[in-house]
Amino acid sequence: MNTYTVNGERLHATLLESYRLSLNDDDKQVRLWFIEETKRYGCKHIVDQMGNIFAIRPGRNNDIPPIGMGSHLDTQPAGGKYDGIVGVNSAIEVLKVLHENNITTYAPIAAINWTNEEGARFPPAMLSSGVWAGAFELGWAHERKDLNGVGLKEELQRIDFLGDAPCDYQKNPLSAHFEVHIEQGPILEQKDLSVGVVTGVQAINWYSIELRGREQHCGTTPMNSRADTLLCAAKMIVKVNEVAHTVPGALASVAVINSTPQAINTLAGRVQFNIDARAPSDERLAFLDEELERELRHVASQEGVKVEKWDKFWNSPRTVFDRTAVDAVRKSAKDSGFEYVEIQSGAGHDSVYTARRCPTAMIFIRCKGGISHNPAEYSTSEDIQAGAQTLLGAVLHYDQLLSAQGNEKP
Amino acid sequence: MNTYTVNGERLHATLLESYRLSLNDDDKQVRLWFIEETKRYGCKHIVDQMGNIFAIRPGRNNDIPPIGMGSHLDTQPAGGKYDGIVGVNSAIEVLKVLHENNITTYAPIAAINWTNEEGARFPPAMLSSGVWAGAFELGWAHERKDLNGVGLKEELQRIDFLGDAPCDYQKNPLSAHFEVHIEQGPILEQKDLSVGVVTGVQAINWYSIELRGREQHCGTTPMNSRADTLLCAAKMIVKVNEVAHTVPGALASVAVINSTPQAINTLAGRVQFNIDARAPSDERLAFLDEELERELRHVASQEGVKVEKWDKFWNSPRTVFDRTAVDAVRKSAKDSGFEYVEIQSGAGHDSVYTARRCPTAMIFIRCKGGISHNPAEYSTSEDIQAGAQTLLGAVLHYDQLLSAQGNEKP
Numbered sequence: 001m002n003t004y005t006v007n008g009e010r011l012h013a014t015l016l017e018s019y020r021l022s023l024n025d026d027d028k029q030v031r032l033w034f035i036e037e038t039k040r041y042g043c044k045h046i047v048d049q050m051g052n053i054f055a056i057r058p059g060r061n062n063d064i065p066p067i068g069m070g071s072h073l074d075t076q077p078a079g080g081k082y083d084g085i086v087g088v089n090s091a092i093e094v095l096k097v098l099h100e101n102n103i104t105t106y107a108p109i110a111a112i113n114w115t116n117e118e119g120a121r122f123p124p125a126m127l128s129s130g131v132w133a134g135a136f137e138l139g140w141a142h143e144r145k146d147l148n149g150v151g152l153k154e155e156l157q158r159i160d161f162l163g164d165a166p167c168d169y170q171k172n173p174l175s176a177h178f179e180v181h182i183e184q185g186p187i188l189e190q191k192d193l194s195v196g197v198v199t200g201v202q203a204i205n206w207y208s209i210e211l212r213g214r215e216q217h218c219g220t221t222p223m224n225s226r227a228d229t230l231l232c233a234a235k236m237i238v239k240v241n242e243v244a245h246t247v248p249g250a251l252a253s254v255a256v257i258n259s260t261p262q263a264i265n266t267l268a269g270r271v272q273f274n275i276d277a278r279a280p281s282d283e284r285l286a287f288l289d290e291e292l293e294r295e296l297r298h299v300a301s302q303e304g305v306k307v308e309k310w311d312k313f314w315n316s317p318r319t320v321f322d323r324t325a326v327d328a329v330r331k332s333a334k335d336s337g338f339e340y341v342e343i344q345s346g347a348g349h350d351s352v353y354t355a356r357r358c359p360t361a362m363i364f365i366r367c368k369g370g371i372s373h374n375p376a377e378y379s380t381s382e383d384i385q386a387g388a389q390t391l392l393g394a395v396l397h398y399d400q401l402l403s404a405q406g407n408e409k410p
Numbered sequence: 411m412n413t414y415t416v417n418g419e420r421l422h423a424t425l426l427e428s429y430r431l432s433l434n435d436d437d438k439q440v441r442l443w444f445i446e447e448t449k450r451y452g453c454k455h456i457v458d459q460m461g462n463i464f465a466i467r468p469g470r471n472n473d474i475p476p477i478g479m480g481s482h483l484d485t486q487p488a489g490g491k492y493d494g495i496v497g498v499n500s501a502i503e504v505l506k507v508l509h510e511n512n513i514t515t516y517a518p519i520a521a522i523n524w525t526n527e528e529g530a531r532f533p534p535a536m537l538s539s540g541v542w543a544g545a546f547e548l549g550w551a552h553e554r555k556d557l558n559g560v561g562l563k564e565e566l567q568r569i570d571f572l573g574d575a576p577c578d579y580q581k582n583p584l585s586a587h588f589e590v591h592i593e594q595g596p597i598l599e600q601k602d603l604s605v606g607v608v609t610g611v612q613a614i615n616w617y618s619i620e621l622r623g624r625e626q627h628c629g630t631t632p633m634n635s636r637a638d639t640l641l642c643a644a645k646m647i648v649k650v651n652e653v654a655h656t657v658p659g660a661l662a663s664v665a666v667i668n669s670t671p672q673a674i675n676t677l678a679g680r681v682q683f684n685i686d687a688r689a690p691s692d693e694r695l696a697f698l699d700e701e702l703e704r705e706l707r708h709v710a711s712q713e714g715v716k717v718e719k720w721d722k723f724w725n726s727p728r729t730v731f732d733r734t735a736v737d738a739v740r741k742s743a744k745d746s747g748f749e750y751v752e753i754q755s756g757a758g759h760d761s762v763y764t765a766r767r768c769p770t771a772m773i774f775i776r777c778k779g780g781i782s783h784n785p786a787e788y789s790t791s792e793d794i795q796a797g798a799q800t801l802l803g804a805v806l807h808y809d810q811l812l813s814a815q816g817n818e819k820p
Contacts, residue, residue: 076671076673076676077671077673078625078670078671078673078676078679079676118673119674120673123674125675183630184627184629184630184631185627185630185631185632186632186635202629204629206674214781214784215488215783215784216781216782216783216784217594217595217756217757217782217783218661218663218665218686218688219594219612219614219661219686219688219756219757219758220593220594220595220755220756220757220780220782221594221595221661221756221780222595222596222661223651223654223655223661225596225780228651228663230647230664230665230667231647231648231651231664233644234643234644234645234647234648234664235644235648237640237641237644238641238644238645238648241633241638241641244633245633251628251629251631251632251633253628253638253675253677254640254641254644255628255640255669255672255673255674255675255676255677255678256669256672256673256674257640257667257669259665259666259667260488261486261487261488262665262666263486263487263488263528263530263665263666263783264529264533264616264665264666264684264686265535265663265665265686265757265783266486266488266489266665266783266784267663267665267783268665269488269784274674276628276629276674276675278628278629345630346627346629346630347627347629347630347675348629370630370631370635371624371626372626372627372630372631373625373626373627373673373675373676373677374624374625374626374676374679
């Protein structure tokens with residue numbers, strides 16, 4: 001049983017200055033800070049071809065891959081200071097505690113900052129953990145562009161974070177991956193608990209829909225002679241919401257819309273919008289997918305509008321985390337006296353991709369009102385401390401397992 | 411009775427090269443062309459403080475204000491080559507015919523290009539005829555900005571069309587104003603007629619609505635715990651359409667929408683949209699106005715979204731055209747053997763503002779499918795000829811009236 005204790009107050013204090021879009025100047029600053037800070041606790045650094053930073057504190061056996069503690073320092077444009085950041089800073093806090101107590105673990109231990117998890121600047125989300133896990137090709141990822149047409153590789157070079165190390169789970173492997181993250185949902189608050197043991201992540205589809213109606217004069221075209229593309233899109237958005245309510249546990253949302261020509265007296269002739277659809281199982285997501293397409297195409301045909309593009313451009317199947325890694329989290333929470341609940345994550349995380357290539361588990365911490373992707377995002381120091389403490393215990397549990405597997409004497 | 415004939419083929423040929431946003435480089439070019447062209451038919455030019463161009467062909471009595479034939483050469487961004495343009499070019503065709511037949515009218519005759527009628531670049535619409543008529547202040551109009559923050563006065567200066575003449579119906583008056591315009595609606599096509607006699611313009615309100623909900627994570631926020639601003643806006647857009655159907659003769663449309671933060675997995679927290687609402691009478695528009703506000707505020711309260719701004723930023727009351735001017739159009743159409751229908755215009759036109767300050771009437775010509783504000787906008791040479799022929803006759807009729815009033819011998 002782990003007898004070392006993290007410091008929630010000092011951990012919380014490290015969060016407050018940091019929030020930024022991936023690979024902008026503020027992101028560069030926080031990356032430099034991450035490297036400086038982890039150097040103090042005996043870390044050496046690997047920067048890979050996607051700018052992912054592995055701050056590795058050596059163990060007794062450096063021939064085995066490190067146990068990773070990863071999350072991300074990039075944020076949403078209207079995001080808060082906890083999503084991702086609390087995970088990276090909890091990892092740093094664990095390194096601090098190991099350092100302060102002169103602990104040398106069996107395996108090396110790595111704090112990891114994954115690049116562009118949000119995908120807010122360079123879609124899709126979880127891009128760089130995805131490249132590491134082989135879900136995306138490196139060249140394709142390097143060519144991702146932001147809204148101004150600036151490329152990801154270009155920005156990596158500009159801020160001096162295009163590393164040499166291969167972004168590849170085989171050439172730069174991990175023994176395991178643990179991630180602390182705010183819940184971004186209401187369950188822990190409802191149950192009055194600090195931490196949740198995450199057993200997996202729900203299935204997700206992302207869509208881009210393009211509609212083509214007719215530009216017509218708003219003042220002269222009779223109400224019954226229109227092919228009003230924005231009205232059609234509005235009816236579809238309402239329908240997306242209705243369909244989501246019919247599939248248990250499912251979520252479906254429209255948050256992005258672009259309408260042209262954007263003149264007050266000319267009906268829109270082209271509208272593009274995105275759908276974010278999620279379900280607790282791959283089967284339910286497949287059902288949701290079918291219902292959405294059938295219902296929305298029906299709306300289009302009623303409105304006399306053409307569906308020019310129906311692009312399901314991203315699918316993330318349901319993730320089930322590794323039993324041993326999840327068990328290490330459970331034991332750690334129990335050891336520390338935290339009551340916990342087991343949760344399936346609604347959001348995608350870097351752990352979705354690491355789970356494909358190494359034993360992975362996550363720890364959720366309570367956040368106020370379940371609010372996220374909003375500057376009002378908030379967790380208490382007490383709950384942050386509980387998350388980092390659970391992370392510390394889980395890493396040490398897993399390290400003992402590796403030590404036993406390596407036939408070290410206890 | 412007028413025995414002179416306009417040439418529809420040559421008139422149609424002049425339309426094809428011209429379409430442009432107000433005060434851009436293409437607009438400068440077409441203005442220079444307009445001046446060169448009208449010079450050939452004996453015109454002198456006045457450019458006023460809003461860049462309105464009056465090409466005046468002298469009459470026998472140049473102490474009375476000219477009879478104007480005006481419309482506009484600016485277009486919508488996704489507009490066609492007829493809206494406005496056919497009116498200015500018909501006026502030029504009339505000048506040509508007068509010139510070719512060595513006719514000197516009693517009153518001076520002016521072809522007028524009104525600046526920024528569409529309001530597509532510098533809202534609101536009909537801005538410069540509005541300043542001329544005293545509906546808008548000159549200084550306010552000069553400060554209108556386009557989407558890039560470029561000011562109208564600045565652009566007038568840049569293209570050398572900031573004139574010295576006062577933009578003022580008292581200091582630069584007109585004896586009357588006639589305007590040919592495409593119908594932008596289906597009535598003439600349905601009745602298989604070339605021309606319509608316009609008796610007035612319906613009443614119009616323009617609104618800007620701003621909504622404030624909550625940015626929330628699309629993947630973790632339960633469907634029943636959301637303040638989804640874009641969903642609320644979508645329900646409002648559907649409701650605007652429903653309400654319009656309940657008011658006889660009314661039209662209500664949403665063509666502009668802006669949603670933030672535009673991230674696929676973050677619910678919109680702020681949405682702005684515009685409403686274009688029209689009705690055949692001021693009373694019905696007032697009823698529509700009340701219904702829209704009541705129903706939309708109800709939607710917002712149901713969705714837990716706040717209406718942060720409800721701004722009715724433009725109102726144009728119903729316009730009834732001058733009986734004598736309309737009569738001149740009726741007589742001209744009859745003289746030329748055109749069967750016609752009397753129409754109330756759905757769209758606003760520069761004639762709405764001139765009607766406040768001088769006898770005004772309009773001539774509509776048939777356009778294909780009633781389609782406008784769309785590159786597919788089209789009228790045949792035959793219908794264009796009919797419009798210009800009716801304009802010529804109406805101007806000569808009105809000129810005879812002025813001559814009689816001036817006690818000229820017939």
